Amino acid sequence: xxxxxxxxxxxxxxxxxRLEAAGAAQARLAIDAAVAEVQRLERxxxxxxxxxxxxAINRAAGKSVAIDAETAALLxxxxxxxxxxxxxxxxxxxxxRRAWNFRSGGVPAQTAIDELLPLVGWERVRWDERSVCLxxxxxxxxxxxxxxxxxxxxxxxxxxxxIAAALVDLAGDMAALGAPSGADGWPVGIRHPGRRDAAVAxxxxxxxxxxxxxxxxxxxxxxxxxxxxxxxxxxxxxVSGGLVAVSVLAPQCLVAGSSATIAMLRPARDAMDxxxxxxxxxxxxxxxxxxxxxxxxxxxx
Numbered sequence: 685x686x687x688x689x690x691x692x693x694x695x696x697x698x699x700x701x702r703l704e705a706a707g708a709a710q711a712r713l714a715i716d717a718a719v720a721e722v723q724r725l726e727r728x729x730x731x732x733x734x735x736x737x738x739x740a741i742n743r744a745a746g747k748s749v750a751i752d753a754e755t756a757a758l759l760x761x762x763x764x765x766x767x768x769x770x771x772x773x774x775x776x777x778x779x780x781r782r783a784w785n786f787r788s789g790g791v792p793a794q795t796a797i798d799e800l801l802p803l804v805g806w807e808r809v810r811w812d813e814r815s816v817c818l819x820x821x822x823x824x825x826x827x828x829x830x831x832x833x834x835x836x837x838x839x840x841x842x843x844x845x846x847i848a849a850a851l852v853d854l855a856g857d858m859a860a861l862g863a864p865s866g867a868d869g870w871p872v873g874i875r876h877p878g879r880r881d882a883a884v885a886x887x888x889x890x891x892x893x894x895x896x897x898x899x900x901x902x903x904x905x906x907x908x909x910x911x912x913x914x915x916x917x918x919x920x921x922x923v924s925g926g927l928v929a930v931s932v933l934a935p936q937c938l939v940a941g942s943s944a945t946i947a948m949l950r951p952a953r954d955a956m957d958x959x960x961x962x963x964x965x966x967x968x969x970x971x972x973x974x975x976x977x978x979x980x981x982x983x984x985x
Contacts, residue, residue, distance in 0.1 A: 688711040701718055702853075703715070713845055714842050714850075719838075731826075738825070746820035751816050756813045756814070759811050759816060762775045762829060769946040771806070775825055775829075776808075776822055776824060776825070778823055778828075779803045779804060779822065782796075783797050803819075804917050809822070836936050836937050838852045842861055857940075859937040868890075871886060871889075872888075875929075885967055895931070895937055895940035897944035927956075927970055930944040930967070932962075940964075943966075947959050955968065956968055
């Protein structure tokens with residue numbers, strides 16, 4: 685078998701495919717198919733693309749928009765995650781970014797946030813297998829799940845092209861297919877939240893997904909206080925009193941991603957209790973940069 689790597693940019697960051705193929709021809713076809721699938725999903729669901737389905741849905745708020753089976757399935761998953769999280773996982777909360785600009789170095793006025801909060805509320809979205817309708821002024825943002833879904837979809841494309849061992853890495857969210865020759869998993873590092881070039885843990889990723897969520901990528905410091913980019917759907921403010929970073933392993937990257945996000949939206953102790961209840965491998969880092977979880981040894985380090 686031939687080990688092949690391919691790098692590209694998508695989903696807002698650097699991406700990489702690693703796979704084992706019978707030869708260059710099989711590798712090329714499989715890589716092209718996987719990259720095309722990721723690009724298709726980005727075009728379809730990106731809120732930054734003028735002709736995406738997401739943009740069409742948001743522009744038509746107040747009216748029904750036809751959707752396909754794939755979109756209905758994503759909405760169904762989002763509904764399950766919203767219900768199981770007690771409303772914390774909410775695809776309508778992306779509208780809060782109108783108030784928050786993490787490049788400006790400033791904090792919005794409470795009045796600006798208060799104006800947006802009435803536009804957050806998944807329970808008011810009407811959808812079925814054929815259409816979706818948002819209340820006027822509301823928006824959908826698939827950013828909380830489409831990258832992880834794309835990881836799983838890219839793996840499916842690689843499998844369809846005869847690849848038995850591969851690792852898909854889309855800007856830090858990963859999905860594994862099989863295991864590399866002579867190994868029992870794909871060795872991957874979980875980034876240290878305080879040091880960009882260091883790993884807080886190295887795991888051997890089995891078939892399935894690994895996703896991470898944290899407030900260290902985008903934040904602003906105001907008067908010595910750190911404001912992370914993960915916004916609470918009920919307050920409109922960055923989460924506080926919670927964890928710095930969470931990583932979860934699951935059979936699908938989509939499940940891993942939503943689980944990590946939900947944990948980040950909970951208070952630290954509640955988040956770790958919730959992660960334990962899932963029965964999935966996990967790692968959480970608190971504000972003192974102590975590690976907790978099955979991937980780091982329960983009780984921290």
